[in-house]
Amino acid sequence: MDNLLKIANGERIKRSDIPSLPFHVFRQELLQFAVNGGQIVHYFAYEDAGVLMVLAIVRSDAALYAAAAEAPEAYHALTADCEKFHMFEREIAEQYGVRPYEHPWLKHVRYHANYRQREDVFGNDYRQDIPGNYDYFPVEGEAIHEVAVGPVHAGIIEPGHFRFQCIGEEVLHLEIQLGYQHRGVEKMLTAVPRKRLPVIVEGIAGDTAIGHSLCYAQAIESLGSLPVDEGASIVRAIALELERIANHIGDLGALSGDVAFNPPAAYFGRLRGEFLNLLLVLSGNRFGKGLVRPGGVAYTMGQEQRRILIDKIKETKLEIAHVCDLLFTAHTVQARFDHTGTVDRETAEKLGLVGYAGRASGIAYDARVSFPTECYAGLPASINNKTDGDVASRAAVRREEVEHSFLLIETLLAREVATESVLAGDCKLAPSSLVVTINEGWRGEVSHCLLTDAQGEILRYKIKDPSFHNWTGLAMALRHQGISDFPLCNKSFNLSYCGFDL
Amino acid sequence: MLTIIKNRMEQGCRTSRYPKTPITLNNRYRGMPKIHKNCPAALMKKCADLCPQEAIDAENALLDLGRCVFCGQCETLSKGDCIQFTQNFELGVARKEHLLTNGNLPRLADNAKKHFKKLFGRSLQLRQVSAAGCNACEADTNVLNTPFFDLARFGIQFVASPRHADGIHVTGPISKNMHAALMATYEAVPAPKVVIASGSCAISGGPFRGSPEVVGDLNSLIPVDLYIPGCPPHPLTTLHALLNYFK
Numbered sequence: 183m184d185n186l187l188k189i190a191n192g193e194r195i196k197r198s199d200i201p202s203l204p205f206h207v208f209r210q211e212l213l214q215f216a217v218n219g220g221q222i223v224h225y226f227a228y229e230d231a232g233v234l235m236v237l238a239i240v241r242s243d244a245a246l247y248a249a250a251a252e253a254p255e256a257y258h259a260l261t262a263d264c265e266k267f268h269m270f271e272r273e274i275a276e277q278y279g280v281r282p283y284e285h286p287w288l289k290h291v292r293y294h295a296n297y298r299q300r301e302d303v304f305g306n307d308y309r310q311d312i313p314g315n316y317d318y319f320p321v322e323g324e325a326i327h328e329v330a331v332g333p334v335h336a337g338i339i340e341p342g343h344f345r346f347q348c349i350g351e352e353v354l355h356l357e358i359q360l361g362y363q364h365r366g367v368e369k370m371l372t373a374v375p376r377k378r379l380p381v382i383v384e385g386i387a388g389d390t391a392i393g394h395s396l397c398y399a400q401a402i403e404s405l406g407s408l409p410v411d412e413g414a415s416i417v418r419a420i421a422l423e424l425e426r427i428a429n430h431i432g433d434l435g436a437l438s439g440d441v442a443f444n445p446p447a448a449y450f451g452r453l454r455g456e457f458l459n460l461l462l463v464l465s466g467n468r469f470g471k472g473l474v475r476p477g478g479v480a481y482t483m484g485q486e487q488r489r490i491l492i493d494k495i496k497e498t499k500l501e502i503a504h505v506c507d508l509l510f511t512a513h514t515v516q517a518r519f520d521h522t523g524t525v526d527r528e529t530a531e532k533l534g535l536v537g538y539a540g541r542a543s544g545i546a547y548d549a550r551v552s553f554p555t556e557c558y559a560g561l562p563a564s565i566n567n568k569t570d571g572d573v574a575s576r577a578a579v580r581r582e583e584v585e586h587s588f589l590l591i592e593t594l595l596a597r598e599v600a601t602e603s604v605l606a607g608d609c610k611l612a613p614s615s616l617v618v619t620i621n622e623g624w625r626g627e628v629s630h631c632l633l634t635d636a637q638g639e640i641l642r643y644k645i646k647d648p649s650f651h652n653w654t655g656l657a658m659a660l661r662h663q664g665i666s667d668f669p670l671c672n673k674s675f676n677l678s679y680c681g682f683d684l
Numbered sequence: 685m686l687t688i689i690k691n692r693m694e695q696g697c698r699t700s701r702y703p704k705t706p707i708t709l710n711n712r713y714r715g716m717p718k719i720h721k722n723c724p725a726a727l728m729k730k731c732a733d734l735c736p737q738e739a740i741d742a743e744n745a746l747l748d749l750g751r752c753v754f755c756g757q758c759e760t761l762s763k764g765d766c767i768q769f770t771q772n773f774e775l776g777v778a779r780k781e782h783l784l785t786n787g788n789l790p791r792l793a794d795n796a797k798k799h800f801k802k803l804f805g806r807s808l809q810l811r812q813v814s815a816a817g818c819n820a821c822e823a824d825t826n827v828l829n830t831p832f833f834d835l836a837r838f839g840i841q842f843v844a845s846p847r848h849a850d851g852i853h854v855t856g857p858i859s860k861n862m863h864a865a866l867m868a869t870y871e872a873v874p875a876p877k878v879v880i881a882s883g884s885c886a887i888s889g890g891p892f893r894g895s896p897e898v899v900g901d902l903n904s905l906i907p908v909d910l911y912i913p914g915c916p917p918h919p920l921t922t923l924h925a926l927l928n929y930f931k
C-alpha cells in the first residue's frame with residue numbers, strides 16, 4: 183500500500199502528486215490490494231501529451247487510493263489473477279487498443295472503434311452495423327441448447343442481448359452482451375462546450391439522473407472551488423432519496439408482476455408515480471432533470487414544496503407499508519422469491535457487487551456511510567436483515583431502503599435552511615488536477631473521475647455506473663436456475679443498459 | 685385473501701378521468717413555452733447563448749421543441765421576461781416544421797393523417813423500440829400502463845412483437861449499434877404503419893446530438909408521423925398526443 187496515494191471523495195488532487203509506478207509494480211500493488219478485499223472504483227486509460235497512462239482508483243470500506251502507470255501496449259492481464267478487473271480491462275482494450283494477454287474472456291464491451299486508431303484488439307470491423315455474430319462463451323455437449331434473447335425485448339425496456347446455454351430448462355451459463363445503447367458519452371464530455379455537460383450527464387442513465395448529476399456537480403465544484411450551501415445540499419439529498427424510493431417501489435411492483443401476483447404490481451406502479459411527481463414538485467421534471475447544477479440547485483425548496491412533500495410522504499408511507507406486507511407475506515410470492523437467483527457472498531465479493539445487489543449478499547458497503555457527500559455524514563445508516571443473496575433478499579433490501587429513505591427525508595425536511603437557485607454558469611477549473619466523486623445512487627456506487635490538463639480543460643472524463651459491476655452478478659445468479667426465472671432475477675437486479683453502455 | 689381485500693379498499697380506484705376532466709400539473713412543471721417577442725433583444729440573445737441545447741432562435745423569437753430539454757435555464761435567466769413555461773402539456777405535433785414554435789401550436793388533430801384515424805382510431809397496437817434512450821422516456825411511456833393512466837381503456841396497447849403492431853414508438857438518439865435492430869423492427873411491422881418519435885433524443889439527438897456514435901434524428905431514417913417533445917415527455921403529453929392523433 184505504500185505505493186498508493188490516499189485520497190478523499192471529492193478532493194482535488196494535483197495530478198503530479200499521484201504516484202506514477204513502473205507498470206509491473208503497479209500491477210503487483212493493485213493485485214495485492216484487490217486480493218486482500220479491496221475493490222476497484224475506476225481502472226481506465228487516458229492519453230496525456232501522446233503518452234498513454236493507466237489510472238486506478240481503489241477502495242477499502244473506509245478509504246480511497248489512487249495510483250498510475252505508463253501503459254504498455256500489451257501486458258499480462260490482471261484478470262488472470264483476480265476477477266475484479268475483468269470488465270475494466272476489456273474496457274481499456276476497447277477504448278485504447280491495449281492488449282491484456284491471458285485475459286480469460288477478452289471480448290469487446292460496447293462495440294466501437296478505439297480512440298487511438300490502433301489495430302482493433304478484437305478483430306472487429308466497425309464499419310459494419312453491430313452484427314451480433316461474434317463468439318459467445320459456448321458450452322458443448324449433445325444435450326446443450328442455446329437461447330438468444332434481444333437486443334429488442336418484449337416490453338418497454340432498453341436493448342441488450344442475453345445468450346443462455348441450457349440443458350433442458352436449466353441454465354448452465356448466461357452471457358450478457360451489451361453495447362447497443364452506446365452513445366459515446368465519455369468522449370462527448372471532453373469535446374462539447376461545457377454548458378452542454380449538465381444535460382448530457384442527466385442522460386447517462388435517466389433513472390439515475392440525480393445520482394450522476396451529483397457526481398458531476400461535485401466534481402466541478404471541487405475543481406472550480408465553487409461553494410455549495412447547506413440548503414442546496416439538503417435539496418440534493420432529498421432528491422437522491424426520492425429517486426431511490428421511486429425506483430425501489432417500482433421494482434417491487436415489477437417483481438410482483440413477474441410472479442403473477444397482480445395487486446401489489448398495480449398499487450406499487452401507481453405509488454411509484456407519486457414519487458416521480460414529488461421530484462417534479464422539486465425540479466419541474468419527473469426524473470429530477472434540471473435540478474442539480476454545479477454550485478447548488480437550480481430550483482429551491484420553498485414552503486409550498488416542503489408542505490407537499492411532508493403531506494405526500496405522510497399519506498403514502500402507510501400505504502406502502504401495507505402493500506409491502508401484502509407482497510412479502512404471500513406464500514406464492516415467497517415460494518418464487520426464496521432461493522431463486524442466489525449470489526453467495528464469496529462470489530459477490532469476488533465480483534465487487536455494489537448497492538442493494540451487494541448488500542443482499544451480505545456486503546454492507548454503502549457509499550453514504552463510507553464516503554458521505556452532501557448532508558449524509560450526520561445521518562443514520564440503513565441496516566439490512568436478510569442477506570442470503572437471493573431474489574427474496576434483494577427485494578427485502580429494497581423495502582428496508584425505502585423505509586430508511588423515508589426517515590432521511592423526514593429528518594432533512596425538518597431542517598428549514600433557505601438556499602438560492604443557481605444558473606449553470608461557467609467557472610474556471612484547476613489545471614492539471616484530478617477529482618473522484620462517489621455517491622450512493624439507488625443502484626449503488628456511482629462514480630465520476632475527471633482529469634484536467636495544463637489549461638484547465640477536461641482531459642478525461644470517466645464515468646462508472648454501478649451496473650458496470652453488477653451485470654456480471656446477474657449472469658452468475660442465473661447459473662443452475664430455470665430459464666423461466668430469468669425475468670424475475672433480472673428485475674431483482676434491474677440494472678442499467680445505458681449506464682453501462684455510456 | 686383478507687389482506688388483498690383490505691389493500692384493495694385502501695387503494696380504491698385511482699384511474700384518472702382525463703381527458704373527460706382536465707388535469708392541472710404542479711406549477712413547477714415546464715410545458716408549452718410562452719415566448720415574449722418584445723423582450724429586450726440582448727436578453728433573448730443571452731438566453732440563446734446559455735441554452736445547452738441551442739434550441740432558441742433569438743432573432744425570430746422561436747423555440748425548437750424538438751431540441752429543448754425543458755431545463756428552464758432560459759426562464760430563470762430572463763426571469764420569465766423572454767421565455768416562460770406554462771403547465772400546458774399538450775406538446776405533440778404532426779409535422780416537423782411545427783416543432784419550431786412561437787408558443788402557439790396548430791391543433792394536432794387537424795394535422796393527423798385521416799386514414800390513420802380510420803384504421804387505428806378504435807384499436808392501436810404499438811411496438812416500443814428504445815434506441816439508446818436513457819430509460820427516462822421508456823419509463824414514462826411504461827407508466828401509461830399503470831392504473832392511473834390505464835392506456836388500454838382507450839384501445840391502445842404496447843405489444844411484444846412488431847408483427848402484431850400497427851407502428852413503432854421510438855425513444856433515444858438512435859445509437860449506431862441499434863440502427864440495424866431498429867430498421868429490422870420497423871420492417872417487420874406490416875404496412876400501413878405509424879412511426880412515432882418520442883422525446884428530444886429521437887427527434888433531434890437531444891443531449892447527444894453531434895456524437896459520432898448516434899444517428900440523432902429518426903426522421904432521417906424513416907418518415908415520422910408524430911413527434912412527442914420532452915425530456916422525457918410527460919406521460920400526459922404522450923397520452924394527449926396519441927388520443928388527438930388517432931382518435
Ligand code: SF4
Nearest residue numbers: 735752753755756758
Ligand atoms: S428550457 Fe429549453 S430552450 Fe430553455 S435553456 Fe433549457 S433547453 Fe434551452
